[in-house]
Amino acid sequence: MRFTLPPGPPITFKARLHDARTATAIGRWLGPAFAVCFATGLLSHFLQHPPGWAVDLLPSRPSWGYRLTQGLHVASGIAAIPLLLAKLWTVYPRLFVRPPVRSVLHGLERLSVAVLVGASLFELFTGLLNTFQWYPWPFDFVATHFAVAWIVMGSLLLHIAVRWPGIRDHFTLRSPGTLALPETDGPDRRRLLTGIAAAVGAVTLTTVGQSVTPLGRIDLFAPRSPAHGVQGLPVNRTAAAARVTRASLSGWRLTVDGPRPLTLTPEELRALPQHEVTLPIACVEGWSMSARWTGVRVRDLLELAGGSPSSRVRVVSLEEAGAYRVMDMGRLYAQDPLTLLALRLNGEVLSLDHGYPARIIAPNRPGVLQTKWVGRLEVR
Ligand SMILES: Nc1nc2c(c(=O)[nH]1)N[C@H]1C(S)=C(S)[C@@H](COP(=O)(O)O)O[C@H]1N2
Numbered sequence: 001m002r003f004t005l006p007p008g009p010p011i012t013f014k015a016r017l018h019d020a021r022t023a024t025a026i027g028r029w030l031g032p033a034f035a036v037c038f039a040t041g042l043l044s045h046f047l048q049h050p051p052g053w054a055v056d057l058l059p060s061r062p063s064w065g066y067r068l069t070q071g072l073h074v075a076s077g078i079a080a081i082p083l084l085l086a087k088l089w090t091v092y093p094r095l096f097v098r099p100p101v102r103s104v105l106h107g108l109e110r111l112s113v114a115v116l117v118g119a120s121l122f123e124l125f126t127g128l129l130n131t132f133q134w135y136p137w138p139f140d141f142v143a144t145h146f147a148v149a150w151i152v153m154g155s156l157l158l159h160i161a162v163r164w165p166g167i168r169d170h171f172t173l174r175s176p177g178t179l180a181l182p183e184t185d186g187p188d189r190r191r192l193l194t195g196i197a198a199a200v201g202a203v204t205l206t207t208v209g210q211s212v213t214p215l216g217r218i219d220l221f222a223p224r225s226p227a228h229g230v231q232g233l234p235v236n237r238t239a240a241a242a243r244v245t246r247a248s249l250s251g252w253r254l255t256v257d258g259p260r261p262l263t264l265t266p267e268e269l270r271a272l273p274q275h276e277v278t279l280p281i282a283c284v285e286g287w288s289m290s291a292r293w294t295g296v297r298v299r300d301l302l303e304l305a306g307g308s309p310s311s312r313v314r315v316v317s318l319e320e321a322g323a324y325r326v327m328d329m330g331r332l333y334a335q336d337p338l339t340l341l342a343l344r345l346n347g348e349v350l351s352l353d354h355g356y357p358a359r360i361i362a363p364n365r366p367g368v369l370q371t372k373w374v375g376r377l378e379v380r
C-alpha cells in the first residue's frame with residue numbers, strides 16, 4: 001500500500017507493517033480484549049447500581065465471582081493499551097490519505113473511526129488512572145467511563161461491519177489478495193506481532209498480581225501490592241479520610257431498625273454466635289485479596305430485629321459524607337450465611353482503617369459495597 005501527499009515528493013510508508021493484514025491481525029486480539037472489558041464493566045456497573053427490580057435477584061454466589069470478573073476487567077483493559085497503540089501505529093499512514101474525503105460514505109467512515117479512536121483512548125486512559133485512584137478531571141469518573149464505553153462499543157461494531165470483508169478474508173484466507181497469507185509471510189510482520197504479544201504479556205504479568213495472589217511477587221507496576229496493608233489487607237479509604245476517629249466511636253452501639261428495633265453494645269455483639277468466613281475484598285480499582293473474617297451473620301441480626309427470610313437490608317456507615325456511606329443489600333446477599341457484620345480480620349480485632357468496630361463482608365460483590373464503620377442496619 002502506498003500513500004502520497006500531493007503536491008511534492010511522495011511519502012511512502014513501508015507497506016507490509018502498515019497494511020490491512022497487520023491491522024486485522026492486531027484487531028483480532030484487540031477486539032476480544034475490548035469485548036471482555038466491556039462485558040465485565042457492564043456487570044460491575046450493574047452490581048453497583050442495580051435497578052430496583054434486580055436488587056433481590058442478584059446472586060451472592062459464587063463467592064469469588066466479582067473478584068474474577070473485575071480482575072478480568074482491569075487486566076483486559078491494561079492489555080488493550082499496548083494493543084491499541086500498536087494498532088494506531090499500524091494504521092496511522094491513513095491519516096495522510098488524499099483526498100481526505102472521497103465521498104459522503106467515506107467521510108462518515110473516517111468520522112466513525114475518529115470517534116472510535118478518541119473514545120477508546122479516553123476509556124483506557126481514565127480506567128488506568130482510576131486504578132491509581134487519581135482523578136485529574138472535573139467529571140464524575142463512573143458515569144463518564146460508563147457512558148463512553150457505549151460509544152466505544154457502538155463505533156467498534158460499526159468499524160467491524162465496515163471492515164468485514166477484510167476481516168472475513170483474514171480468517172478464511174479465501175481471496176488471494178493482500179490479505180491472503182503468503183507462503184512466506186515475511187519475518188518483519190511476524191517479528192512485529194511477536195513484539196506486540198511480548199509487550200502484552202509483560203504488562204499483564206507485572207500487574208495482574210494485584211488480584212492473582214500467587215503472582216503478587218512479580219506485581220511490579222500495579223498501584224497496589226495486595227500483601228501490603230494493615231492486618232495483611234490493603235486499605236482503600238482510610239479512617240482519617242472518612243473522618244472516623246477513635247474518639248468519635250466511644251460509646252458506639254449498633255442500631256438495628258426493624259419491626260423489633262434493637263441496639264447492641266460491642267459486648268452484646270460478641271456474645272452472639274460468631275462465624276468465620278474466608279472472603280476476598282475485590283476493589284473495583286483492580287486489586288483483590290482474600291482474608292479471614294469473624295463476626296455475626298447479618299441474617300441473624302435481621303431475624304433478631306423481626307425481619308423475615310425475604311428481608312433486604314440498608315447499611316449506614318458512621319462516616320459523615322462519602323459516596324459509599326449508605327449501601328443497600330438485596331435479599332440473597334442479606335440471607336447468605338457468608339454475609340457477616342465482621343468484627344475481626346485475620347484473627348485480630350478490626351483495625352480502624354479496616355472498619356472498626358464493625359463492617360460488612362459479603363461474597364461476590366464489589367469492594368465499594370463492603371461498608372466499613374457500620375452504625376446502623378435497617379430491615380427493609
Ligand atoms: N464507609 C465506607 N466503607 C467503605 C468505603 C468507603 O469509602 N466508606 N470504601 C470501600 C472500598 S472502595 C473498598 S475497596 C473496601 C476496602 O476495604 P479495606 O479498606 O478494608 O481493604 O472498603 C469499602 N468500604
Ligand SMILES: [Mo]
Pocket residue numbers: 236282283284285367368
Ligand atoms: Mo474499592
